[in-house]
Amino acid sequence: MAARVSSLRRPAAPTSRTQLAIALLMLAALAPLPTLGLEIYWQGVVITSLYYAMLATNWNLLAGYTGLFSLAPAGFAMLGAYVTALLWTYAGVSPLIGIPSGAIVCAVVGLIIGILTLRLSGPYLALTTLALAEILRVIALNSFDITRGEIGLEVPALFSHQSSYYYMFIVAVGCLLIGLHWLLGKPCGLYLRAIRNDETGARARGVRTVFWKVFAFTISSGFCGLAGALFAHYVIIVSPSIGHLLVTGLVMSMVVLGGMGTLLGPLVGALLVNVSSEYLRAAGDYQHIVFPIIVIVFARFCREGLVGRIAMMFNARAGVNAARGSRTTEVLASS
Amino acid sequence: MLSSMLVSGLITGTFYALMALGLTMIFGVLRIVNFAHGEFYMIGGFAYVLLYHSLGVPIVAALPAAVVAGAALGWVVERLLIRPVYAEMGARQQGRDEYAIIVTFALSILLIAAMTKIVGPWSLQGPRLIDGPPLLIAGIRVSPHQLAALGIALFFLLGTLYLLNYSLWGRQIRAVAQNRSAAAVMGVDVGKVSTIVFATAGGLAALAGALLSNMISPSPDVGAFPAIKSYVIIVLGGLGSPLGALIGGLLLGVIENLGAIYISFSYRDTYGLVLLVVILLVRPNGLFGEMRREV
Known part of the structure; x- marks a missing residue:
């Protein structure tokens, strides 16, 4: 029972600067790889991972x-990708305007x-977003005259x-993480986490819960659109x-693998999932079987994810040290 | 024309209601949404088609077998994956919702991917229940197969509603839905009730999949739209309301069919979303929903 209770608790310092520093170091370590001779193919894998990391970070802002x-x-x-694609195709609008329009x-x-x-x-929210996502996809598929359906x-x-x-995606992910870290350090970050832990309690303490929930969902949607629009101009074809x-x-x-509610988790998860996807795809398209199983196992037994667990x-080690320290002071006080 | 579209809307709506009824029962008892509901539908369709085509099982046996397959899957899923939800029941709503959404959504993707691996991404048309020339009933053309499928669907739909209202199990299910801890105190085995509800819901969805397999050939991702429609229906009818699922299902069927003639046929799947937005605006608790009180 004790194990179950502790597994429900979040890691103590979710927005710690350490995690941001590690994330930025990881990005900095990735940056020189193309000049050191990383193959074009694997550059593509990293770009895709960073695109997914943007989506995962935004999903983490909501879920985590x-x-x-x-x-x-x-x-x-x-x-977001279709907005910039349609603006370009039918109005000749430059991507520099199309990409922000997609986000907006x-x-x-x-x-x-x-x-x-x-x-x-x-x-x-889950029901409506699921319906929205599938129906937008069907509209894009069926409106052949406008979107050219599956061809894109x-x-x-x-x-x-x-x-x-x-480099663009490295900078984008870096900015996103710095921005998220900044946001979570503000009072607003505390409100969001208060809503996550106990919405009724947060409302009772005067947090405008509906306002902040809508705020989080709006910026998360906007940044997902931005990521999609940027990715569209990388793959050059926008399809459903x-x-x-x-x-x-x-x-x-x-996010579940890396760690919900941790700043570093989505980036680590995106790199792990994408790189291992390459091997699973080569072994015969097993990625959509393996990852759901991992998700279920993690949701059941390790809900804090890899980064959260570490x-x-x-924190536990720090706790032990603190306890040892306090015992020393007790001994000193009694002597 | 109008009356025939109304009737065909009611027919489609009956199958929607069959799926939505199980979904709303799960929500009533466990307070979670099963995002793998469409995959129960898909499993039912495939069980029926594959038993008939690959193993030569007669239709009379293949149809019940499909229902049993769906119910068995529901049983297993509840036992293996949904049980931990109870541990957090009441204690911490956030952790429960988080777990349920993540696990059922991952399960849905897992089942689609596994089915694609096993039978391939193609769709397979199911056999008719009864062969025969189309009949003209009150100026409306229906095939004997459609009539038989409709009859079976109505029988199960009304049968489940009857059992829910008048049998001992039904009373226990409603008791758990009303107040889980009070029901447990009164001696209801809440764990067993939840398992039965999940198995029933799986069986009903699988039945819908099998009955519709002649008109909508099952493919691994066939469940996505029936599932989305049942989400719309349970919000329309009120989360957790069985009667709401029935009325909501019929209503959505009629609205889609009318929209298909008067607005556009190729976008008929999108009317559900429009309806969802309207309900959320006008009557967020649904037609038969109760205001949830918070303590």
Whole structure:
């Protein structure tokens, strides 16, 4: 029983600077790899991982820090990608305007869905986002005249070299993590975590829970749209497959594996899942079987995830030292 | 034209209600949404089609076998994966919701991927229950197969509602849905009730999948839309309300069919989302939902 109770607790310092520092060090370590001769193929794997890391970080802001469950991170990424693709195809709008527009459209849709569903307590957000994601995908598939269905829309590339995309995504993930760390250090970060831990209690203490839940969902949707729009200009083709529920499943497994409610978890999870996906795909497309099983096992037995578990081990050691210290002072006081 | 569309909407709605009824019962008893509900539907469809085509099992046996397969899957899922939810029942709602959403969603992807691995990504058409030329009933053309499927669906739908209202098990299920701890104090085995509800829900969804396998050929991802529609229906009818699931299912079937003629056929799957948004705006507790009180 004691084990179960402790597994429910979050690691003590979820926004610790250490985690941000480790994440930035990891990104810094990835940065020089193209110049050191990382193959184009593996550069692509890292770029995809970083794109997923953006989605996973945004999903983590909701699930890990605010306790909201959206099933549309991939849906919003697809929406963001289609906004920039449609603007380019039908109005000739440059991607420099198209990409931010994608983010803004997603944020507005997120705001509307958030206002509709987050006033209510219950599973309404998950139900509505699931319906939204699938229905957006079907609209994109069926509106052949506008979106060319499964074939997809072509969009222009931003750079001529793949390594430029590589640096762009490293910078994007770095900025996102720094921004999230900054946000969570503000009072707003405390409100979000208060909502996650005990929504009724937070409301009783005067936190405007609905406002902050809608706020978190809106920015998370916006950034998912941004990630999708950026990724669209890397893959150069925008098709409904960007928004498939399997993508949402992968995002979820990255966060659960890495650690919900930890700053570093989604990045670690995204790299682990994507790199191992390469091998599982080569072995015969087992990734969508293996990762759901890992997710179920982690959700059952290790809900704090890899990073959370390691953080707990460090915290426990620190706790032991603190206890030893206090005993020393007790001994000193009694003597 | 209008009356025939109304009738065909009610027919579709009956199958929707069959799925939504199980989903809303699970929500009533466990306060969680089963995001793998569409995969129960898919398993039922495949069990029926594969038993008939690959093993040559006659239809009379394949249909019950499909229901049993769905119920068995529901039983196993509840026993292995949903049990930990009770440990956190009442203690910490956040942890329970988190666990339930993550696990059922992962299960849904796992079942789709596993089925794709086993039978391939193609769709397989199911056999008809009865062969024969279409009948004209009150100016509406229906095939004998559709009539038989509708009859079986209605029988199970009304049978489940009857049992829910008048049998001892039904009373226990409603007691647990109303107040879990009070029901436990009164001697109801809440764990057993939850298992039975999950198995029933799995069986009903599998039945829908098998009955519709002739009209909508099962493929590994066939369950996505029936599931999304049942999510819309349970919100429309009120989360946890069996009567709401029935009325909501029929209503969605009719609205989709009317929308298909008067607005656009190819976007008929999207009307559910529009309906969902309208309910959330106008009557978030659904048609038959009760205000949830918080303590």
